[in-house]
Amino acid sequence: MTLPTWLALLVALALAGAAARAVRRRFFRHPTATWGVGILAFFAIVAVAAPLVAPFDPREQLDIIRLKNQPPSWTYMLGTDVYSRDLWSRVVFGARVSLVVGGLGTLVAVTLGATVGAVAGYYRRWADAVLMRGVDVGLALPRIFVLLMAIALWDRLSLPVLVLTIGLTSWFGTSRLVRAEVLSLRERDFVAAARALGAGPARVILRHVLPNAAAPIIVSATLGIGNVLLLEAGLSFLGIGVAPPTASWGSMIADGAPTLATAPWTTLFPGLAIALVVMALNAVGDGLRDALDPRREDT
């Protein structure tokens, strides 16, 4: 590992610590949520600064005969995989893919879910009935089947298509949540006032209802990213997901699974990365839920 790499890593850690401390001073009472922010900040910074933090090109096969499946050492911090690629570099670049897929996928899911839920909750009656039956169908469809088949419809899965597909199959829970919130909010005074002042339904929904329903949406979104990450890992493990040689944590686990007994580090570290990020997201989500929801007491 070269000096610039170490420096970049230390900077990432320092920034992560600073972010966590700053956040703590505000209104989180959880040490876990603070840790969560720190871990997320670390991975986010490392992902953004990947070319600086990674000592090797993640796709470079260093020596396919002698450096295959090497255990962790000083030069190769997390070891090498079956194609003699440096595992740490791949984890770092894999963070980019996994976080982007997670973030964008959740964005798609939450946007779609919030829209559908808001429309159903606001208009009620037949719009509600039709949309919610649609959601029921969506929830009744076994998720992994739909994904397998939707993915089967495209010969080759590019990143945008993967994000879209994951997003399009993950919005059902959010829509139910938003619908419930909108249903309770629409009876409130400020909504009646806005309508009396002549605001159209779209304006009412967008400017008055949704912002007040924001809290559960944000919490659901944060936890949703974790689910999408796990889903992407599972899909890559099954062999459908990001195309090689792009590194993604799930495909790294899949690459390492055949040699689990002789080279466990190839499977261990990507899985650990996923677990850490998802854990951080869950912790932050919990903290957000407590902070943004004034009704809840000590938890």
Added chain:
Amino acid sequence: MLGAMRATFLLLIAVATLASCERPGGCTGAYCGTLVFVSPGEPDILLPPVSQQVSTRDIGDQIFLKLADIGPSTNTIGDEDFQPQLAERWEWDGPTTLVFHVDPRARWHDGQPVTAADVAFTFDAYNDPAVASPFRNALRRVASVTARDSATAVVRFRERYPEMFFDAVYHMRILPAHLLRGVPRDQWKTAAFGRQPVGDGPYRFVSWHAGQSLELQADSTFFLGRPAIRRLIWRFTPNVPVAVTQLVAGEGDALEYLGTPDNVSRVRAAQQMTLYPYRGSSYGYLGFNLTVNGDTTQPHPIFGDRQVRRALTMAVDRARLLTSVFGDLAKVPPGPMSQLWWIWDPEIRQLPFDTVQAARVLASHGWRDSDHDGIRDRAGQRLSFHVLVPSTSGVRKQYARLLQEQFRTVGVQMEIDEVEPSVFQERAGAGRFDAALFGWTTDPSPSSGLVQLWSRSGFGGSNFLRYDNATYDQLVERATGGVLTREQARTTWRRAIETINDDAPAIFLFAPDGVAAIHSRVADVNVRPDSWWALVRTWRIPPDRLIDRDRVER
């Protein structure tokens, strides 16, 4: 509360102790033994004409008999090296007529005698289009099979050629006419017989738990000799690494193909297993599609050019890739062949590994990196292509990534499309690909593979690359037809392979060695390279080496 917990705990201990009590005694002597095969594949149906699964073949080898079986040399020419099975002897009654005498001692497992009528019925079924047997094509040169009387079957051929006897005996497993006559031919592919087969072989079917295991029991009255190992159990696993783990943990006794150096070293470390190498029957290559979408009037923009293909072949260090993936458990094939074929000859003329020459040829054909992005281009088009890889083949996925790197160093961009096997087959058949990583498991005979895959008659069939060379077609016809001496045939085959190598329609990457792992207690082990468990009935477990599994009476 605490008292209840204590009582429960004691009860659990008592139950566990009782349950683990061994029943003393059990089977002793020379005819005991339970062999557990850990199998990465499960049969779909145990009716040989309609199933192509390898595990159907392995299990079928124990339950059903062929007229005669290939010998240890796996020679497929003539009939000297074949060994009698269902037929006790045979003779030639003219240049295209073969007469088999069915062994009068042969019996179906339900007691009925095996007759020549069964042989005639079997051929009729294999040949019937309604059965849709994948082996029908292999029997195309057999004109008819009739029963002269109850013990004599007559096989007539359309023409005379070196592998007549092989075709007559190898592809068909004789079936019981009295049990299958009543089943409508178009329902054979889902027949109930296939889940409870009745055969005439050394082992009889006992039970099949789908997804879990399958059990066979030795037929003590088998006319060619009572099998020494009493029970055969197939244990189905999802893939080879898990199978190896089961072997190492003592949950299995035999695995036919270890595949990677990792697996071999794991098995070697397990003291109770012995490794048996044999000539592998598969090979793999990177095939270039010579046309666009299968249309022979439109040559592929990159691969239509023979020199470019040759340059790409020379850019790949096949030996180094092989060592990375297989260690020392494979060889670079000198052409489209597996190690099993008798025509294997490392001296066959092939293209060398020479990146300098490759770069020079590419540059001289206009492929230069004009925009300095690392990828060569010519008249605005980049030297970039997609390679199709089936997602279920670990070896080919590995090769894809290694090849990607190799090509990148000479300025060629290869993108990997990993697709499901059904999509792979569909796109390969339709010609909708640039390049693809193919792997084939071969017959002991070169004839079918080398014709189906590389000659004009394979268009629309397995010649996915649409390779078309009249010289090659003529050479192959000469080698498979007529009557040549073995040496003449060898020379002809060699010239044919060299024609392919010169045209470089594919880069021939690997021909793995076979390594089987079998428990050390088993003696007289003989693994035949074309069908690994064909000789299990001759194996035995000496009485002094019996373990718990072998002694169980059930």
Added chain:
Amino acid sequence: MAAWLVRRVAASIAIVLAVVTLTFVLVHLAPGTPFLPPPETPADPAVTARLRAQFHLDEPIPVQYIAYLGQLARGNLGLSFALRRPVADALAEAVPNTLLLAGAALLLDFLLGLALGVYQALRVHRLPDIILGNATLFIYSFPTFWLGLILVLVFGEWLRWFPVAGVGDPVLCPAADSLRCVIDRLWHLTLPALTLGLVGAAGTARFQRAAMLEVAGQDYIRTARAKGARERRVVLRHQLRNALLSFITRFGLAFPFLLTGAVLIETIFAWPGMGRLATDAILRRDYPVVTAAALLASTLVVLGNLLADVLLAVADPRLRVPAHA
């Protein structure tokens, strides 16, 4: 209540039909054909064409769909292309295995999760709570298939405490017909159930802890305390019962997803269950099995929803008016 039930059942049937239709269309439109030979074996196009004709696969999709519906109406789930047997037979063998695995996992999930959640709530903000809280958070974030791989490596290969794969020992116990064989089945069940159940238990523990603490502040609890009842009885009777209600809802909704979510676990442990059956069928384009699996799964989902609603209505009198119209 009766009218509501009838409406829900009708809607459920409509949902199942919609799911089956969608699955049918998707799987028939997907590229790739069924009836392919095993890998590394050349295919004979004549054989494939013949098989396609025998199963009427070249007719237009709407025609095939109507035929399929007619077949379903007669109770026939069709013949599997790849397994060469009636789909109903294959499902009948696979479903009990998945039920066993899912049931064991749920049991572990429920018992362990509830115990941990209650324990944490009793010791809230003290050291055991903090340690367990972080541990459950961590385990809850594991990808289940990764946990499975790790467990197989540690307990199956290194320690040899449990078998690596399979449902039972085929040599001694091909069928569970004796006490010893039942124990053998349980022994084989341990690792896969643990994999599925541990992650679930961590989630349940977190959820129960939160639910119990939320309930702790409610009026009726304070009333019970004011009446002088012992702390323990207060907790166990009131908080537990209400927390149980939310678990029942989660149970009803989660059970069907355990069935299909076990796909990865079934693959790793060679467990011949529905998840593996369905995934293999999708890969092999085994259309009848795919649609039958979708039918079964969606039926279980709507049944689970229905069950959850009914249980809630029975358990909590306040909820005898339906929650969602």
